[in-house]
Amino acid sequence: MIDKRARSPFEALEDVRDGATVMVGGFGEAGSPIELIHALIDQGATDLTIVSNNCGSGEVGLAALLKAGRVAKVICSFPRTANSTVFPELYRSGRTKLELVPQGTLAEPHPGGRRAGIPAFYTPTAVGTPLAEGKEQREFDGRRYVLEHGLRADLTIIKGKRADSHGNVVYNKTARNFGPIMAMAGTITVVQVEEVVEPGSIDPETVVTPGIFVDRVVEVASPALESALVAAGAAYP
Amino acid sequence: MSETRSVRGRTREEMARRVAQDIADGSYVNLGIGIPELVARFVPEGRELVYHTENGLLGMGPSPEPGDGDPELINAGKRHVTANPGAAFFHQSDSFAMIRGGHLDLCVLGALQVAQNGDLANWSTGEPDAIPAVGGAMDLVAGVKAIYVITQHCTKQGEPKLVESCTYPLTGAGVVNRVYTDLAVIDITREGFRLVELSPGVDFDFVQDRTAAPLLPVPESCPTK
Numbered sequence: 001m002i003d004k005r006a007r008s009p010f011e012a013l014e015d016v017r018d019g020a021t022v023m024v025g026g027f028g029e030a031g032s033p034i035e036l037i038h039a040l041i042d043q044g045a046t047d048l049t050i051v052s053n054n055c056g057s058g059e060v061g062l063a064a065l066l067k068a069g070r071v072a073k074v075i076c077s078f079p080r081t082a083n084s085t086v087f088p089e090l091y092r093s094g095r096t097k098l099e100l101v102p103q104g105t106l107a108e109p110h111p112g113g114r115r116a117g118i119p120a121f122y123t124p125t126a127v128g129t130p131l132a133e134g135k136e137q138r139e140f141d142g143r144r145y146v147l148e149h150g151l152r153a154d155l156t157i158i159k160g161k162r163a164d165s166h167g168n169v170v171y172n173k174t175a176r177n178f179g180p181i182m183a184m185a186g187t188i189t190v191v192q193v194e195e196v197v198e199p200g201s202i203d204p205e206t207v208v209t210p211g212i213f214v215d216r217v218v219e220v221a222s223p224a225l226e227s228a229l230v231a232a233g234a235a236y237p
Numbered sequence: 238m239s240e241t242r243s244v245r246g247r248t249r250e251e252m253a254r255r256v257a258q259d260i261a262d263g264s265y266v267n268l269g270i271g272i273p274e275l276v277a278r279f280v281p282e283g284r285e286l287v288y289h290t291e292n293g294l295l296g297m298g299p300s301p302e303p304g305d306g307d308p309e310l311i312n313a314g315k316r317h318v319t320a321n322p323g324a325a326f327f328h329q330s331d332s333f334a335m336i337r338g339g340h341l342d343l344c345v346l347g348a349l350q351v352a353q354n355g356d357l358a359n360w361s362t363g364e365p366d367a368i369p370a371v372g373g374a375m376d377l378v379a380g381v382k383a384i385y386v387i388t389q390h391c392t393k394q395g396e397p398k399l400v401e402s403c404t405y406p407l408t409g410a411g412v413v414n415r416v417y418t419d420l421a422v423i424d425i426t427r428e429g430f431r432l433v434e435l436s437p438g439v440d441f442d443f444v445q446d447r448t449a450a451p452l453l454p455v456p457e458s459c460p461t462k
Contacts, residue, residue, distance in 0.1 A: 027292040027293070027311070027315075027329075028292075028311060028315035029308055029315075030292070030308060030309045030310075030311050030315075031309070077370070077371055077372050077373070078370040078371065078372040079368055079369075079370055080368040080370050081315065082315070087368070088368050091368055092366060092368075098368075098369070100369050100370070100371055101371075102371055102372075102373070102374075102375040102376050103291065103329070103333070103371070103372050103373040103376060104291075104329075104332075104333030104336060104337055104373060104375075104376035105376075106329075107328075107329030107330050107332070107333050108330055108333060123337065123379075124337060124379040124380060125337060125375045125376045125379045125380070126375045126379070127379070127409075127410065128356075128407055128409065128410030128411075129375060129406060129407045129408060129409065129410070130406045130407075131371065131375065171326075172309045173294075173307065173309045173310040173320070173326055174290075174292050174293045174294050174309060174310055174311055174326060175309035176293055176326055176327070176328050177292050177293050177328065177329050178328070178329050179328065180328040180330075181328055181329055181330050208328070225308055227308060
């Protein structure tokens with residue numbers, strides 16, 4: 001009997017260890033699993049490495065996790081965004097390290113990195129720039145490429161629209177972004193969705209992330225919006 | 238210099254309109270954040286372009302009416318957008334396969350500096366206190382078929398942005414095809430910067446004086462549009 005439902009975001013994350021690498025889905029607030037991030041704050045794991053496209057805004061979601069001092073390092077393509085003050089402060093004071101990665105390289109653990117059975121890949125991106133310095137390069141058909149290692153994670157947390165209890169997920173519009181990729185990369189992948197349905201309720205032709213990549217699903221019927229929380233001056237906890 | 242710039246050459250909107258004239262019907266196009274986004278407003282009637290935004294949408298439409306936006310339907314600048322009929326959503330790996338794999342016809346980007354060999358610097362000034370951020374810029378310049386830059390010819394301090402070689406960290410080496418500025422349209426050629434067209438009210442020497450590398454003349458005449 002397969003049933004991947006967790007009763008709450010907190011229950012879905014209770015086994016996260018200190019020092020874990022955590023992939024966090026989302027591009028800006030679209031697809032940001034804000035309730036799971038808040039549960040990670042409550043859970044208490046620290047010294048985390050976060051892999052995410054951005055670093056959050058205001059003092060909620062990813063920015064709140066950073067503010068709580070739980071993050072030793074971020075692997076990120078675009079850490080500064082509107083209303084983003086927490087990360088710049090931590091970065092400038094040297095309390096959180098940054099590994100800057102081009103967005104397409106972050107997206108191309110093709111797809112899912114070592115968890116997809118592909119440990120590394122060559123990309124033309126960043127050749128001739130500081131982000132390729134010190135990395136192995138090779139020529140194919142007269143063009144230079146840089147070797148990038150696929151990312152992996154102890155934990156992936158992402159947000160979908162709907163899932164069944166087998167973990168099959170569909171997403172909403174541009175909130176899909178990193179979800180399907182990061183789902184493949186996590187040793188444990190946890191998805192929050194607005195609705196968990198019975199197997200058979202999602203047309204198999206429309207499944208975006210097959211349930212084999214998903215370990216736990218948790219229903220958050222009305223997820224908070226990062227922009228609304230920031231506008232209201234909210235801070236978590 | 239900045240005083241004369243404000244009265245000569247093209248405005249931001251006129252620059253965007255000029256770029257739009259050069260985009261062929263049926264092109265798949267990625268527009269960067271800022272002035273490049275304006276280009277979509279000026280596409281001549283009768284041409285259909287499909288806009289790609291790297292966060293996962295082909296067929297991006299204009300911003301919705303205030304209050305009608307969906308926070309999960311945004312562009313790479315994290316602004317609310319719409320999806321046109323015929324649009325498609327996809328994940329990041331597909332999106333960057335489109336970019337790196339040469340499926341997109343054109344990307345229009347801003348610049349801090351463009352060098353005469355086509356090097357582009359547009360992601361970092363390299364200052365120690367700056368928070369580095371690159372997003373999809375390095376992927377776009379590495380893979381999209383044609384890269385157009387739209388930028389002011391000089392910085393607010395009057396420093397030329399078209400240079401012999403970039404002093405800022407590169408986004409890509411030898412990637413730019415054409416530059417549209419307030420003063421001119423300039424191609425990157427094997428020989429260096431070559432003038433394509435002067436903006437109204439601007440002459441060759443005026444542009445050369447504000448370009449920190451040799452500017453080759455238009456082969457025959459200097460038309461202005």
